[in-house]
Amino acid sequence: MGEVIVITSGKGGVGKTTTTANLGSSLALEGKKVVLVDTDIGLRNLDVVMGLENRIVYDIVDVVEEKCKLRQALIKDKRFKELYLLPAAQTRDKSAVNEEQMKELVGKLKEEFDYILIDCPAGIEQGFKNAIAGANRAIVVTTAEISAIRDADRIIGLLESSEIKNPELVINRIRPNMVRKGEMMDVDDIVDLLSIDLIGVVPDDEYIITQTNKGEPVIQNRKAPSGKAYIEIAKRVLGEKIEVTIPGKEKGFFAKIKRLLKK
Amino acid sequence: MFETIMNFFKKAKKVEEKTQNSKNAAKERLHLVLTQDRANVSADFLELMKQEIIEVIKKYIEIDESAIDVKLTKETENGIVGAPTLYANIPILNIKNEARKIDRNLNKNGTDKKNIENEDSKIEVKQQKNTIIENKEKVEEKTENEIKENEEKSKKESEKEEDNQNIKKQEFDIQIENTSKQITEKKNEESEEDLKNEKIEKKNDKNEKEKNNNQKKDVS
Numbered sequence: 001m002g003e004v005i006v007i008t009s010g011k012g013g014v015g016k017t018t019t020t021a022n023l024g025s026s027l028a029l030e031g032k033k034v035v036l037v038d039t040d041i042g043l044r045n046l047d048v049v050m051g052l053e054n055r056i057v058y059d060i061v062d063v064v065e066e067k068c069k070l071r072q073a074l075i076k077d078k079r080f081k082e083l084y085l086l087p088a089a090q091t092r093d094k095s096a097v098n099e100e101q102m103k104e105l106v107g108k109l110k111e112e113f114d115y116i117l118i119d120c121p122a123g124i125e126q127g128f129k130n131a132i133a134g135a136n137r138a139i140v141v142t143t144a145e146i147s148a149i150r151d152a153d154r155i156i157g158l159l160e161s162s163e164i165k166n167p168e169l170v171i172n173r174i175r176p177n178m179v180r181k182g183e184m185m186d187v188d189d190i191v192d193l194l195s196i197d198l199i200g201v202v203p204d205d206e207y208i209i210t211q212t213n214k215g216e217p218v219i220q221n222r223k224a225p226s227g228k229a230y231i232e233i234a235k236r237v238l239g240e241k242i243e244v245t246i247p248g249k250e251k252g253f254f255a256k257i258k259r260l261l262k263k
Numbered sequence: 264m265f266e267t268i269m270n271f272f273k274k275a276k277k278v279e280e281k282t283q284n285s286k287n288a289a290k291e292r293l294h295l296v297l298t299q300d301r302a303n304v305s306a307d308f309l310e311l312m313k314q315e316i317i318e319v320i321k322k323y324i325e326i327d328e329s330a331i332d333v334k335l336t337k338e339t340e341n342g343i344v345g346a347p348t349l350y351a352n353i354p355i356l357n358i359k360n361e362a363r364k365i366d367r368n369l370n371k372n373g374t375d376k377k378n379i380e381n382e383d384s385k386i387e388v389k390q391q392k393n394t395i396i397e398n399k400e401k402v403e404e405k406t407e408n409e410i411k412e413n414e415e416k417s418k419k420e421s422e423k424e425e426d427n428q429n430i431k432k433q434e435f436d437i438q439i440e441n442t443s444k445q446i447t448e449k450k451n452e453e454s455e456e457d458l459k460n461e462k463i464e465k466k467n468d469k470n471e472k473e474k475n476n477n478q479k480k481d482v483s
Contacts, residue, residue, distance in 0.1 A: 146289050146296075153297050182286045189290055193297060 002033075002110045005117050005237070006135035006164070010151030012122030014143045015172040018208060018218075020119040021049045022227070023139075025217040026234030028083035032114040035074065035084040037106075039131040040121035041096055044088035051215020052077060052085055061089040064101045070108055079220070084113075094126045099133035106134030115237075124158060132159065138167035139199065144174060144185045153194055168199035170233065175204045176248025187246050200233035202226050203247035265443065272439075309333065316351065325357040 007020045017040075024036045038046035041061065047053045058073035063086070070086075077083040086109075089096065109116045120131035132138070138159050142152040152169075159167045171190055178184035191198050207224035211217065219227040225247065235242055248259070302308065313333045320326055332352040 146293055149293055150296055150300065154300065157301065182284075185286055185289055189286075193290075193293055 002113045002116050003137060004106055004110065004135045005115065005137040005139060006120050006131050007117060007139045007141060008120035008128065008131060008155055008159075009122065009141040009148070010124065010155035011142070011148045014148050015141050015170075015202070016122075017045045017049050017119050018212070019139070019141050019170060019172070019202075019230070019233075020046060020117050022217050022219050022230035023234055023237065024083060024115070024117045025077075025080060025219055026231045027115050027117075027237065028077075028080040029219070029231075030234060030238060031081065032238075033082040033112070034115045034117065035086060035109055035113045037086045037109070037116060037118045038088040039094075039097075039102075039118055039127060041088045041127070042090065042093040043121065044090050046119050047075075047085060047087045048215065049212055050077065050085055050217065052087075053215075056087050059087045059089040060105070061092050061096045064097050064105060070105070079216075094121065094130065097130050098126075099129055102130045103134040124154065128155075128158075132162055132164060135164055138164045139170055140167050140194075140196065141170045141172055142190065142194070143172050144179075144190060149185075149190060149193060156194060156196060166197065168197050169194060170199055171201045173204040174201055174247050179248060187244075198244055199236050200229055201244055201246050202229040202233075269439065317353075320353060323359060324355050325359060327354045327356055330354045 007016050007023070009016050017038075020036055024034045028034045036046055036050070037060065038044050039060070040046070044059075047056055052075050055075050058068040060073065062068045063070050063073045074084045074086055077085065106116060106118075118131050118135060121127035140152050140155055140159070142148045156167055169191065171187055174187070175184055179186045187198070187201055203225050205218070205224055205226035207221055208218050208226055211221055211224070217227075218224045219230050221227055229245065229247070232242060232245060236244075250256075250259075313331070316333070317326070317328060317331065331354075332350070334350050
């Protein structure tokens, strides 16, 4: 039986799809059988971030309306051992699917996969309700900006009143220089305000843009600092107790020298 | 030249101070906003609290449940914005019968008993209302005092920070003086060395000239 993790945020554009793509790829690298599910019907993006947009034949709405079998809609990513994508529909909207149908779909996926990552759309309406139906774990993504944190707080409240307990936090797009100058809230501030467990911190990284342009997950580029952060998050999801690396405060001799030179 | 350097450093400091505030401003704003969001969004939370407060009050006073107004707001009655406060307006109908029975047993008088009792109960109701109003005022005073205390504390803290910054400025000024002294000293040293070098060169030139003259004499 697989674990169903919904990746949500409330606010749009903070990095849910990027986190879903890279976390899923990292888990696949660790040898797990992973499926990524895009529930942003009408505004699908997980396919394009993964570079699989040309291989879509059937989508999640076709499966739910029984126009095709689940297996026919799943796209196997050839770069990884056991990574699959279930894309969203682009010509429908979020009312095309309801919570019951989602639960049934997720139930079928649980029998075949170790990890089911559900990319949640922005907002708190039907799309969000669909995405959390059937999930037993949640990762809340936020950035260090006021609006993102406020919306994340709302989402955490909604998650706690649903069946999903103990959501975990990913802080995305941290800029260590701004944090040092006191212009951006740091990790401790955000964790204090939201009061949930931290599972990872991802630095702001230009490689995200370049890799997404090519349609490749950022973890495939060894130079990308964000990639390293995602790999760490995957290990924590699997249960390893690693200390969260905070960008700008990396321990280790070379990291400290790099920081001195940058100043 | 020196003044431009000083101005540059002063500007750099000012920029630092401004940006220091932005993160703290964000934290404070978020704190207030989240408190209010959380209370507003969970309408259940306020309802549950209201029900429990009503249960407790019902034991002592008969109240008009339909006209109760409980709210969480930042504005006081005068319209001043302050810390989030819980307001409860609870209209009273009557004091409970238990309280009256105790009074009846204590007053063992004759015919005008009932009239006196009605007047007494009315007075008691008024007294109760007054005490409730007094309590409200006390609570408001307390919160106002707390707000004032917090303001004073933050003033003191900002004064302390200013003092620290002044001390730092003085230290900075002393450092700048020291470095400028060092610079002038070095310049002096360099000019002395140059003079020495010139003298040595002159001597060398003289020596060479003498040698040349001697050589010429030898030849001739």
